[in-house]
Amino acid sequence: MLFLTVADVVADPAVQAGDPDVRVGGSALLAPVRWVHVSDSLGVARLLDGGELLLTTGAGWDADADGLRDFVVGLHRAGLAGIVFEQGTRHSEVPAAVVDACAELGLALVVLTREVKFVAVTEAVHHRLIAAQTDALFERQRLHELFTGLSLQGAPADVVVSETARALGSPVLLENLAGEVVAIEALGMTVADALGSRHGAERVFVQARGTRWGALLALPGPAHPAGRSTVLEQGATALAFGCIADGEEAWSLLAHRSLIEDLLGARFARTEDLAERLKAGGFALAGRHCLGIVARGVESVSALAYRARQAGFAVVAARVGDDDAALLSAPASVVVTDDVLLRIAGPGRAVFVGPSSDDVTGLLSSLRAARDLADGDRSDVGVRVRRVDDRPLERLVTTLRDDHRLQDHSRRMLAPLIRHDHDQRGDLLDVLGALLAHPGNRSAAAAASHLSRSVFYQRLAVIADLLDADLDDGETLAALHVALLSWRARR
Incomplete structure (x- = not known):
């Protein structure tokens, strides 16, 4: 060296x-x-x-x-x-x-x-050369201990990529065999610039036992005592151990989860960086029919992604809490029907759908809106599709759910019902929800509550009495609807 x-x-x-x-x-x-x-x-x-x-x-x-x-x-x-x-x-x-x-x-x-x-x-x-060679030996040992420790701890690929970048002092990227970016640590560069510079990067393949999974890339940076290629090779070895232990699918799950979490958590400085990350992952936006969805119910997120690809969609999907959140992209000529969404989501699942978009900002809003709609609907009704575009009031309330004035309105209007249900283990809030969901058809509201019409009307009388409200008045129903939506959004 x-x-x-x-x-x-x-x-x-x-x-x-x-x-x-x-x-x-x-x-x-x-x-x-x-x-x-x-x-x-x-x-x-x-x-x-x-x-x-x-x-x-x-x-x-x-x-x-x-x-x-x-x-x-x-x-x-x-x-x-x-x-x-x-x-x-x-x-x-x-x-x-x-x-x-x-x-x-x-x-x-x-x-x-x-x-x-x-x-x-x-x-x-010669003194400097020998001293440098000694330093290199110590540095190689330190790197060996670092990456061996990461392998033994089962560190995910993004952690290995970050540690490799810090060791080199330059941006590092991990690609799969399709050239899609799995993880990136851009250090001082913007993500978009780092992705745009990767074609001139130093490259080491991630492989073991005759199987190649991808490549680890490092952009130009300062010299390293042990040699930059040595650092990359150590990182690639740690990644290969991870693939042997977890399987190649772990890379896709990691890349998708990182994107979804960054979108929902607004963990990005520029939308251009997210656009480049989506593009690097094979997710096209321009001229496409793109939207965010949330699927509720027990299912493998990998299966959802597989079905979406089989249906001709580009997809980014990850488990978020108890739900699956996904970004879907299809040619603009494709009509994303309820049946298509239910097939992608899988059997027995409810799907919440954000508005269509063709840019990162709109896609971000679509996913957040779908997430808000799902958060505000924790009913046990099974297979169905709910679209944000069809629920303008619910979308508005979930967007403003952290506004203290809306919260005060909700508490003030619903406090008697909340106390009653807590003390009596009652169902008045559910009955009110059924009434508001079917304001012109109380027979349908009773059926949705799984109550006979006579019992349902008895519940309505109790609600009207506790609230001292006229449940036939349109403005009163609107105010109660806003209050109930706000209360559900905070649960």
């Missing part, structure tokens, strides 16, 4: 004592130095293994311009890192042919204008 560059050597005090003049620099100074070699011979190239920095006075350079050019070409082919030439009695100036050849080949050339002890230079450089 190479730890120093020509620029590092030139900056060393032992070389600075020679008042160095860089004749060929730029990117050539970034060449790695593995060792220092001292020689004035024109035949030194055959003694090199590559990565050496040549210290010379040129005392043996007894050749014409063509010969000196061939000499430099041979050094370059041997993998020389650069030439440090000390002016002296043999050459008061570095030969022009050497300067021209180094410039043409991009080989670093540094001229020492004052005499130095080459032994002091070699001693200083």
